[in-house]
Amino acid sequence: MNKIKVSFKVNNKDYEIETTPLRRLLDILREDLKLMGTKEGCGEGECGACSVLIDGELSLACITPATQLEGKEILTIEGISDKDGEPSYIQKAFIDKGAVQCGFCTPGFVMATHKYIKDGGSNDETKIKEALSGNFCRCTGYAKIVDGVKEAIVRHNDKEAK
Amino acid sequence: MISVLRPKTTKELFEILDKEDKNYLFLAGGTDIMPSIKKGIEKREDLIDLSFLKKGFSGVYRDKTNIIVKSLTTFAKIQKDELLNKHFPSFIKASKLIGGYTIQGMATIAGNIVNASPAADSLPSLLTLNAKVTLLSSNGERIIELKDFYKGYKNLEIKNNEIISNIIIPTSDYQADFIEVGTRKAMSITKVSLAYAYKDKNIFLSAGSAFAYPKRLFATEKRFFEKDLTKKDFEIILKEDVSPLDDIRSSGNYRFNVLRNLVFSLYQELQK
Amino acid sequence: MEKVVGKNIERFDAKSKVTGTALYADDIPLNDFLYGAQVGSPVARGILKAIKKDPDFDWTGFTFVDYKDIPGKNEVESVVWDMPFLVESEIRYHGQAILLLAHKNKETLEEGIKRISFDIEELPYVTTIDESLSKKIIMAREDNVFRTKLLHRGDLEKGFKNADFIFENTYYTPHQEQAYIEPFAMTAHWENNKVYIKGTMQCPYYIHGGLKVLFDKKDDEVIIAQSAVGGAFGGKEDYPTVISGHAALLSLKSGKTVKIIYDRDLDMNITTKRHPSKSVVKIGVTKSGKITALDMDFILDGGAYETMSSVILARGMLHAFGPYELANVRINGVIVATNTPPNGAFRGFGAPQSFFAIESQIDLIAQKLNMSPSELRKLNFVKKNGTFPTGQLLGDDVLITEVFEQMLNNADYENLQKEIAEFNKNNKTKKRGFGFSTFFHGAGFTGNGEVMVASKAGVRLQKDGKVFVLVANTEMGQGAHTVLPQIVAEALELPMDYVRTEKVDTSIVPNSGPTVASRTTMIVGEILRRVGKKIKKTLNYNNESDYLEKVKAYLNNKDSENFYETYNKPPKIVWDDENYRGDAYGTYAWAAYGVLTEVDTLSYDVKLINAWSVFDIGKVINPLLASGQVEGGMIQSFGYALTENIVFDKKGKYWNADFTNYIIPSIMDVPKMHIDFYNREYEFGPYGAKGLGELPMDGGAPAVNNAIRNAIGVDLFNLPLSPEQIMDKMER
Incomplete structure (x- = not known):
C-alpha cells in the first residue's frame, strides 16, 4: 500500500505521521501514540469499545482509516479525565452508580455519554439509550450505565447552574 | 495491492475518474467498506477517499418543491435536521435504525444508497417518498428516480465517472411510515421492513430484505385499494413483487409471512 | 452490626x-516482542498429511512451532486430558490449531498465515447431538459417547403408575457464546528456564498445571500472572491453558517474548462455548397437580474432546429436577462428541440448559391441567427440611417458596394479570403475557x-x-x-x-x-x-x-x-460420586424470576417489558456490586432466551462468529428490571454470604418461554425463542 502523511490533533496535541492510508485509527492511537484506553472489542464497528470523537462526532476508531484523519480533531478517553488524571464528573458518576464492571467497554460508554451531554442531552431514558445504542456491554445489563449517565447529567446541570 | 487516491477538490476527483474507466471504490463513512475489506468480502483495490470533499457535499437545503440532502451528509446530521424532521418523519425513523448511534455519526446517505444492500434501512423509506438522485460527472448532472437506480443485485444505474451529489426528496402531503423488524433493537440488521406513503387512493410501498435489490412493490400498490382482499390474496399478490431469501439471519419464509402480515394489517387499517 | x-x-x-488506564493484556508495554498466531484446520474433520509453506513467500524472521516442538506432553490438562495443544494427525474441528507462527510485524504475520496450507484427508463430520447419537458417523471413542451418569431415586415405574397424566416433551438449547468484550490476549516469555505468562484469565493455577505438563516443569518453574480482565463468564476458565501453551511454545523456540491476540472472529470460532443440550422430559402428575415421577434424558454436546464436560454434565443433572420434592426420579446424563470446538464453562455450567427444560415443562403441564402455574409450583416445591433426589436432606434454609412469593408480590401478580387481560382485549396485534421460573444454584464445587x-x-x-x-x-x-x-x-x-x-x-x-x-x-x-x-x-x-x-x-x-x-468442610456434608447420592452442594442459593413480555403477532417479535427477580444469596456483602452482577446475568439469560445462537456453514465452521450476526442484547433490548434480595444469613458463609455469580443465568430462558406461552398460548421447545419459531407455531 502507498504511504501517506497525515496531520491531526489528538486530545489537543498535534501529530503528523506517515502510514498506509487504510491503517486504522485504533492502531495509530494504540501502537504509535501509546494511548491504550481505546479498546478493540470486535474490529468491525459493532461493539463501540473503540468509540472516540472525531470533530465532535462519535466515531469508531476500528473502522476509521488514516486517510480520513487529515486536519481532524480527535478526542479519546485520555482526553476526558480532569487535568490531574482524576476522573471527570461523568467518570465519577459512572463509578458512583456502579456502571463499571470488567471495564473493557467503559471508555466507549464514557465517550458516548460525553457526546450526549455535550449536545445538551436530556434525562429522558429513551434518548439516553439511543445515544448509547452503538455500545455493547456484557457485564452490567446496561441498567447501571443508564443510572450513571443520568447522574452525570444532574452533576453537569449543577455545574452549569453555578 | 490496495491504493487510495485522495482528491482535494471536485475537479481533482473528476480528473481521476475521467482518466481511466475504472470501477473505483469510494470511501465515504467507511462503516461498510472497512469491515468488508477486512473480511475479504470487498475485493476492489482502487479506492478514492472522499473525506476532503465532505464539507462541500454535506448539508440539507430546500427549493420550491423539494428537500435536498447532499450526498455525504451523515445520518446523525440527518436526524438533527429540522426540515427533514418536519417533512419526512418516516425517513428520520428509518435513519435511527441504521446501526447504532456510533455508526450513524459516520455513515453517509449516499453510502447507504450505493451499497445497495437489500437490508439498507434508509432505502425503502426514500423509495416510497419518490426520492431522486443527482448523478454528477465532469459532463454535468443527470437526475434519476431512485426506483430506476437499482437494476439488479448490486447493479446500479451509475457510470464509473459519476458520483452521487444530491438526494432530492419531493415534499408532499402523503402520510408515510416505516416499520422495521430486525435481529435486535439496535446495531441490528433488518430481517424485513416495510415503508409506505399514501394519500386517498394512492399508495407507494417498498420493502427491505425482500428482494435482491431495493424496489417498490408495484403489483401490490396497484391492487391495494381493491375491496375485500384477504390475507391469502396478499400472499398471492406479494409473490409478484418479492422473493425473500434464507440467510444467516432469518428464513425467506419468515420474511415473506411478516411482510404479508404488515401489508395486510395496513390494508385493514386503511379500509376503515 | x-x-x-x-x-x-x-x-x-x-x-x-x-x-x-487499567492495563488489559493487550495494553501492557512490551519491548522486543513477537506477535504469535495459530494456523488452524480448514476442515472440521480429517487426517493431517502435510504442512506446506508457500515457497514464493519470504519467511525470514518467522518462528514455526508444531507438535514436535513440545518438550513435555501434548495434552491439555483438564478433568480428562484428551485434547492436544497442537494437531499431530487427527483433526476433530474446524480451526483446530495445527501450526503456530510468530513474527515481529503484525501485518507480515497475517500474510504468513495466508501462505500456509495443509494436505488433509477429509472425513465426514457431525455437528449436532442428534447426528452424533445416530452413530452414522463415529468420530470419537467407540460410539461418540464421552460419558454417561445416572441419578436415581425411588421407584419410577410406580411413580408413573400413580400418575393420572404423563407429559413427555423434548427440549433443545444451542451453543451460547460468552461474548466477553475483551477477546483473548496472552503474553509469554522465558527466563532462566522458567516460563512467565501474563494475560486475560480466570484461573491462573489451571494454566500453571497445564504448562507444567506441556513443558515437563516443576511448580516454581511456571509463573502465571493475571492482567486486567475484560469479562470472562466462564469463557476464560479452561481455554487460557491452550493459548498460554501456544504463546509459551513460540517464546521458547524464538527466545523472545510472544504476544498472542485473538481477533473477535477467531475468538468466537475456536474458544469454548456453552454446551448445546437435548432434554427429553417425561413427567407423571396427578389430577390435582402433584408430580409422581420425573424421567429425563439430559444430553450435552461436549464438542470434539471431553475435557471438562463431565463436571458440567454433573451440575446440569444436579439442577435438572428443579426446586421440587420428587419421590421418583431418574436423570440419565450423556455427553456426546461432535466435530465442533470443545465446549466448556459458561456461567450456570449446565444448569441453564436443564432448568430451561424442567421449568418450561412444569408450566406446560399447568396449562394442560388448567391449573395456575404458580399453584402447581407451590404444591410441588421442596419444603424446609425436605429431600432432594440425591437423597440430600436439606435444612431449614430452603427458601424457594419465600423468594417466589416475594417475586409475585413485587410484581403485584394479581393486578398484573388484570392489566394484561385488559391490554390484550384492547390490542389486536400485540399480546402480553407474564411468565416465571423458580430455580436454585448449588454454591461452590459439586460434591x-x-x-x-x-x-x-x-x-x-x-x-x-x-x-x-x-x-x-x-x-x-x-x-x-x-x-x-x-x-x-x-x-x-x-x-x-x-x-x-x-x-x-x-x-x-x-x-x-x-x-x-x-x-x-x-x-x-x-x-x-x-x-x-x-x-x-x-x-x-x-x-x-x-x-x-x-x-x-x-x-x-x-x-x-x-x-x-x-478450606474447612462444613460438618455433615457427604457425597458419593459413584452412586450420585448425598450432599451435592453444601448449600443452595434460591431465586425466582417473573417476566412481562409483549408478542407482536405481525412480526412474531418478543419484547421484554418488565422483569422481576428475587434472589436468596445469604448476606449481600456489597449491594451495588451484587445488584449490578445480577442485572448483567439476567440480561445474559434473556439473550440466551431470545436471540443467541450459533449456526454452522457448510464446512462445519461457525457461520456467525461476529457481533453483527451473533446477537447479544443491546441497550435498546433490555426490560425494566426490578431486583430484590431475600436476606437470610448462611451459617457457613462469611458474614452469612452465599454464592451469586451463576444463579442469575439459570432462570431467564424458561421465564421468557412461559411468558410467551401465557401471551399467545404456544408451547416452544427450542432456544432461542426466535420469531421464526413462533411464526411456525402460529401459522400452523
Whole structure:
C-alpha cells in the first residue's frame, strides 16, 4: 500500500505521521501514540469499545482509516479525565452508580455519554439509550450505565447552574 | 495491492475518474467498506477517499418543491435536521435504525444508497417518498428516480465517472411510515421492513430484505385499494413483487409471512 | 452490626477503568516482542498429511512451532486430558490449531498465515447431538459417547403408575457464546528456564498445571500472572491453558517474548462455548397437580474432546429436577462428541440448559391441567427440611417458596394479570403475557470438589499496617477484589483503607482454587474471614491506633508476615460420586424470576417489558456490586432466551462468529428490571454470604418461554425463542 502523511490533533496535541492510508485509527492511537484506553472489542464497528470523537462526532476508531484523519480533531478517553488524571464528573458518576464492571467497554460508554451531554442531552431514558445504542456491554445489563449517565447529567446541570 | 487516491477538490476527483474507466471504490463513512475489506468480502483495490470533499457535499437545503440532502451528509446530521424532521418523519425513523448511534455519526446517505444492500434501512423509506438522485460527472448532472437506480443485485444505474451529489426528496402531503423488524433493537440488521406513503387512493410501498435489490412493490400498490382482499390474496399478490431469501439471519419464509402480515394489517387499517 | 460488609464500597479498580488506564493484556508495554498466531484446520474433520509453506513467500524472521516442538506432553490438562495443544494427525474441528507462527510485524504475520496450507484427508463430520447419537458417523471413542451418569431415586415405574397424566416433551438449547468484550490476549516469555505468562484469565493455577505438563516443569518453574480482565463468564476458565501453551511454545523456540491476540472472529470460532443440550422430559402428575415421577434424558454436546464436560454434565443433572420434592426420579446424563470446538464453562455450567427444560415443562403441564402455574409450583416445591433426589436432606434454609412469593408480590401478580387481560382485549396485534421460573444454584464445587481442591488463602500483614489479600481468585468484572478485602476488613475490624488485594501471580499467591462455580465469596471469603479473625486474636488490639502499634511490635524486625488458612468442610456434608447420592452442594442459593413480555403477532417479535427477580444469596456483602452482577446475568439469560445462537456453514465452521450476526442484547433490548434480595444469613458463609455469580443465568430462558406461552398460548421447545419459531407455531 502507498504511504501517506497525515496531520491531526489528538486530545489537543498535534501529530503528523506517515502510514498506509487504510491503517486504522485504533492502531495509530494504540501502537504509535501509546494511548491504550481505546479498546478493540470486535474490529468491525459493532461493539463501540473503540468509540472516540472525531470533530465532535462519535466515531469508531476500528473502522476509521488514516486517510480520513487529515486536519481532524480527535478526542479519546485520555482526553476526558480532569487535568490531574482524576476522573471527570461523568467518570465519577459512572463509578458512583456502579456502571463499571470488567471495564473493557467503559471508555466507549464514557465517550458516548460525553457526546450526549455535550449536545445538551436530556434525562429522558429513551434518548439516553439511543445515544448509547452503538455500545455493547456484557457485564452490567446496561441498567447501571443508564443510572450513571443520568447522574452525570444532574452533576453537569449543577455545574452549569453555578 | 490496495491504493487510495485522495482528491482535494471536485475537479481533482473528476480528473481521476475521467482518466481511466475504472470501477473505483469510494470511501465515504467507511462503516461498510472497512469491515468488508477486512473480511475479504470487498475485493476492489482502487479506492478514492472522499473525506476532503465532505464539507462541500454535506448539508440539507430546500427549493420550491423539494428537500435536498447532499450526498455525504451523515445520518446523525440527518436526524438533527429540522426540515427533514418536519417533512419526512418516516425517513428520520428509518435513519435511527441504521446501526447504532456510533455508526450513524459516520455513515453517509449516499453510502447507504450505493451499497445497495437489500437490508439498507434508509432505502425503502426514500423509495416510497419518490426520492431522486443527482448523478454528477465532469459532463454535468443527470437526475434519476431512485426506483430506476437499482437494476439488479448490486447493479446500479451509475457510470464509473459519476458520483452521487444530491438526494432530492419531493415534499408532499402523503402520510408515510416505516416499520422495521430486525435481529435486535439496535446495531441490528433488518430481517424485513416495510415503508409506505399514501394519500386517498394512492399508495407507494417498498420493502427491505425482500428482494435482491431495493424496489417498490408495484403489483401490490396497484391492487391495494381493491375491496375485500384477504390475507391469502396478499400472499398471492406479494409473490409478484418479492422473493425473500434464507440467510444467516432469518428464513425467506419468515420474511415473506411478516411482510404479508404488515401489508395486510395496513390494508385493514386503511379500509376503515 | 457490620461496619464494612453490607456497604457499597467503591471498586478498587473503578478509577483506572473509567479513565482508560487499567492495563488489559493487550495494553501492557512490551519491548522486543513477537506477535504469535495459530494456523488452524480448514476442515472440521480429517487426517493431517502435510504442512506446506508457500515457497514464493519470504519467511525470514518467522518462528514455526508444531507438535514436535513440545518438550513435555501434548495434552491439555483438564478433568480428562484428551485434547492436544497442537494437531499431530487427527483433526476433530474446524480451526483446530495445527501450526503456530510468530513474527515481529503484525501485518507480515497475517500474510504468513495466508501462505500456509495443509494436505488433509477429509472425513465426514457431525455437528449436532442428534447426528452424533445416530452413530452414522463415529468420530470419537467407540460410539461418540464421552460419558454417561445416572441419578436415581425411588421407584419410577410406580411413580408413573400413580400418575393420572404423563407429559413427555423434548427440549433443545444451542451453543451460547460468552461474548466477553475483551477477546483473548496472552503474553509469554522465558527466563532462566522458567516460563512467565501474563494475560486475560480466570484461573491462573489451571494454566500453571497445564504448562507444567506441556513443558515437563516443576511448580516454581511456571509463573502465571493475571492482567486486567475484560469479562470472562466462564469463557476464560479452561481455554487460557491452550493459548498460554501456544504463546509459551513460540517464546521458547524464538527466545523472545510472544504476544498472542485473538481477533473477535477467531475468538468466537475456536474458544469454548456453552454446551448445546437435548432434554427429553417425561413427567407423571396427578389430577390435582402433584408430580409422581420425573424421567429425563439430559444430553450435552461436549464438542470434539471431553475435557471438562463431565463436571458440567454433573451440575446440569444436579439442577435438572428443579426446586421440587420428587419421590421418583431418574436423570440419565450423556455427553456426546461432535466435530465442533470443545465446549466448556459458561456461567450456570449446565444448569441453564436443564432448568430451561424442567421449568418450561412444569408450566406446560399447568396449562394442560388448567391449573395456575404458580399453584402447581407451590404444591410441588421442596419444603424446609425436605429431600432432594440425591437423597440430600436439606435444612431449614430452603427458601424457594419465600423468594417466589416475594417475586409475585413485587410484581403485584394479581393486578398484573388484570392489566394484561385488559391490554390484550384492547390490542389486536400485540399480546402480553407474564411468565416465571423458580430455580436454585448449588454454591461452590459439586460434591467433593472443595475438599479435593483444598483451597488455601491468606493475607500479608505489613509493618505499616497495610493488609494484602493473597488469593488466586481473579477480578474479571464481578468485583471479587473489592468484596474479598471487605470481608477481611470486617474481620480485622478495620476501615477499608487498610486492605487491598495483592496482584494475582502464582509466584506470590497461594492456590485458593479457581474463580468459578459461584465459590469465590462464599468459600474463599470464609477462609479469609478466618484469617482476619486469627490476626485479630493474635494481635489482640482494641482500636486502629492500638492496631498499628501492635503490628509493629508483632513484626519486630520483619517487614511483613503472611497468614494463611485452608478450606474447612462444613460438618455433615457427604457425597458419593459413584452412586450420585448425598450432599451435592453444601448449600443452595434460591431465586425466582417473573417476566412481562409483549408478542407482536405481525412480526412474531418478543419484547421484554418488565422483569422481576428475587434472589436468596445469604448476606449481600456489597449491594451495588451484587445488584449490578445480577442485572448483567439476567440480561445474559434473556439473550440466551431470545436471540443467541450459533449456526454452522457448510464446512462445519461457525457461520456467525461476529457481533453483527451473533446477537447479544443491546441497550435498546433490555426490560425494566426490578431486583430484590431475600436476606437470610448462611451459617457457613462469611458474614452469612452465599454464592451469586451463576444463579442469575439459570432462570431467564424458561421465564421468557412461559411468558410467551401465557401471551399467545404456544408451547416452544427450542432456544432461542426466535420469531421464526413462533411464526411456525402460529401459522400452523
